[in-house]
Amino acid sequence: MTQDWYEENPQRVTEADLVVALPSFREAKLIGYPVTQAARGLRRYFPEQRTVIIDCDNASDDGTKEAFFGADTEGVPRIYLATPPGVRGKGNNFQNLFRKVLELKAKAVVVVDADLKSITPQWIKHLAEPLFSDFGYVAPLYVRHKHDGTITNAVAYPLTRALYGRRVRQPIGGDFGFAGSLAQAFLASPTWTRAVGEFGIDVWMTTLAMVSNQPICQAYMGRPKIHKAKGAGADITPLFSQVVGTIFDLMRQSADYWRRVKWSKPTSIYGFSLGETELPPPVKLNEDQLLAGFRLGGEVHSATWRRVLPPDQMNKLLEIAALPSEEFDFPTQVWAKLLYDFAVAYAREEVPRPDLLNSLIPLYYGKTFSFVRKTAKMSVQQAEEFIENECMVFEETKPYLIERWPA
Amino acid sequence: MPKILIVDDEEHIRFLYSEELTDEGYEVITADSGLGLLERIAAEKPDVVILDIKMVDYNGLDLLQDIRNKYYDLPVILCTAYDTFKEDMKSIAANFYVIKSFDLTELKGKIKMALETRLPGQ
Numbered sequence: 001m002t003q004d005w006y007e008e009n010p011q012r013v014t015e016a017d018l019v020v021a022l023p024s025f026r027e028a029k030l031i032g033y034p035v036t037q038a039a040r041g042l043r044r045y046f047p048e049q050r051t052v053i054i055d056c057d058n059a060s061d062d063g064t065k066e067a068f069f070g071a072d073t074e075g076v077p078r079i080y081l082a083t084p085p086g087v088r089g090k091g092n093n094f095q096n097l098f099r100k101v102l103e104l105k106a107k108a109v110v111v112v113d114a115d116l117k118s119i120t121p122q123w124i125k126h127l128a129e130p131l132f133s134d135f136g137y138v139a140p141l142y143v144r145h146k147h148d149g150t151i152t153n154a155v156a157y158p159l160t161r162a163l164y165g166r167r168v169r170q171p172i173g174g175d176f177g178f179a180g181s182l183a184q185a186f187l188a189s190p191t192w193t194r195a196v197g198e199f200g201i202d203v204w205m206t207t208l209a210m211v212s213n214q215p216i217c218q219a220y221m222g223r224p225k226i227h228k229a230k231g232a233g234a235d236i237t238p239l240f241s242q243v244v245g246t247i248f249d250l251m252r253q254s255a256d257y258w259r260r261v262k263w264s265k266p267t268s269i270y271g272f273s274l275g276e277t278e279l280p281p282p283v284k285l286n287e288d289q290l291l292a293g294f295r296l297g298g299e300v301h302s303a304t305w306r307r308v309l310p311p312d313q314m315n316k317l318l319e320i321a322a323l324p325s326e327e328f329d330f331p332t333q334v335w336a337k338l339l340y341d342f343a344v345a346y347a348r349e350e351v352p353r354p355d356l357l358n359s360l361i362p363l364y365y366g367k368t369f370s371f372v373r374k375t376a377k378m379s380v381q382q383a384e385e386f387i388e389n390e391c392m393v394f395e396e397t398k399p400y401l402i403e404r405w406p407a
Numbered sequence: 408m409p410k411i412l413i414v415d416d417e418e419h420i421r422f423l424y425s426e427e428l429t430d431e432g433y434e435v436i437t438a439d440s441g442l443g444l445l446e447r448i449a450a451e452k453p454d455v456v457i458l459d460i461k462m463v464d465y466n467g468l469d470l471l472q473d474i475r476n477k478y479y480d481l482p483v484i485l486c487t488a489y490d491t492f493k494e495d496m497k498s499i500a501a502n503f504y505v506i507k508s509f510d511l512t513e514l515k516g517k518i519k520m521a522l523e524t525r526l527p528g529q
Binding site for chain 1 (some may be wrong): 423472475476479480482492493496497499501502520523524525526527528529
């Protein structure tokens with residue numbers, strides 16, 4: 001993975017101990033706030049370190065660069081990096097970041113989203129401090145509403161946990177820290193794909209940290225993650241396909257590792273001194289739309305499903321599809337096996353991979369509808385426990401995957 | 408034979424668990440508080456720690472943090488009479504938790520899982 005970058009480095013920073021990076025694309029309205037908060041965090045908690053804030057941008061045309069340089073950083077220097085015009089994707093921004101981190105010989109790197117509205121200076125402390133105490137990778141731990149982060153809850157968390165044996169609750173959280181030395185490993189990895197260059201980057205980095213046995217901790221952020229809303233009608237297809245496609249790609253490339261993993265282990269937790277936990281804002285999912293999406297998928301994709309799923313799994317799916325909405329239930333064991341079946345079909349290329357991923361989306365809608373129904377009366381904590389139990393089902397079902405996985 | 412460290416301030420629990428787990432073929436050692444726990448772990452090198460959450464002088468969740476900070480991969484099973492502890496996110500640093508019971512079937516199952524847990528390169 002090589003690409004050119006455009007750089008503005010007005011303070012001529014050549015070395016840094018700690019980097020805070022914000023990947024961005026058209027964030028002129030919002031980037032100023034997280035930059036200011038990050039600068040406060042650096043000044044307050046890391047006054048002895050050489051620090052720099054980097055905007056890793058997709059050459060935005062809305063004034064993101066000017067907003068970045070216009071924010072008050074209380075003297076913390078800044079660097080602006082941009083992909084070539086027309087090159088988009090969060091992962092492509094990270095590619096520039098990895099190279100710059102090596103150039104700067106940085107010991108620690110913190111990444112936060114450029115559209116964050118709930119970031120505090122303590123987030124920088126909690127994501128960076130473990131990196132100076134032997135941890136190689138720091139994932140965020142937020143309190144999220146039970147119906148927020150449905151791709152994480154239904155796919156990314158249970159799969160990464162069952163596959164790689166490390167319990168990282170937000171493997172695609174977007175805000176994290178990593179040791180500077182990992183930048184070289186990221187750059188050298190042969191597993192880079194187009195999807196990693198876009199939304200697949202978060203789960204890619206988390207997975208590489210796991211399979212390279214980096215000491216991982218989860219940093220408790222104390223506040224919910226609040227950022228720019230995607231809009232009720234936002235198309236989830238690119239996000240879903242790139243995240244799940246990246247998970248499936250990494251499964252192909254790291255089968256020797258995950259086949260040997262049995263059960264899972266927790267990680268260290270960092271940062272409990274933030275006072276009272278704030279409750280996350282409620283998230284209302286459109287249940288009718290989820291069920292309709294599932295049922296429509298049956299009409300459009302059933303031929304693909306029949307090619308991917310063994311007959312007994314297909315029969316179970318047909319039974320689920322026949323349930324009326326008030327009795328709808330997508331059992332976790334069926335869902336876990338189904339994801340494993342799709343991963344196997346992806347590895348074997350039984351169906352063109354983009355078609356395969358597209359056909360999985362309606363099933364994810366069905367699973368999410370079932371989850372919303374089951375957790376409707378649960379507290380956030382009870383829903384968390386429910387998800388933990390689902391993860392155990394994924395771990396218990398893993399021998400099914402190992403048995404089906406192509407030799 | 409795997410070594411289990413039971414940390415609980417209730418004598419009858421320590422006795423019951425010791426008896427039952429010894430019968431299962433484990434070597435069992437006990438501690439009646441969190442005092443000097445890290446030193447005890449360093450000296451005895453247990454394979455699994457069973458940790459009571461509510462002890463008179465110690466909070467098991469704080470002890471869990473101390474253990475996890477020093478022994479990244481040491482399996483810890485939280486044991487409690489109340490499940491309200493789950494509201495504290497510190498509890499997720501444990502491998503498992505069980506509700507205290509005179510029936511030790513669940514605890515024995517979790518110990519077995521903790522001992523079976525395997526990650527390559529470790």
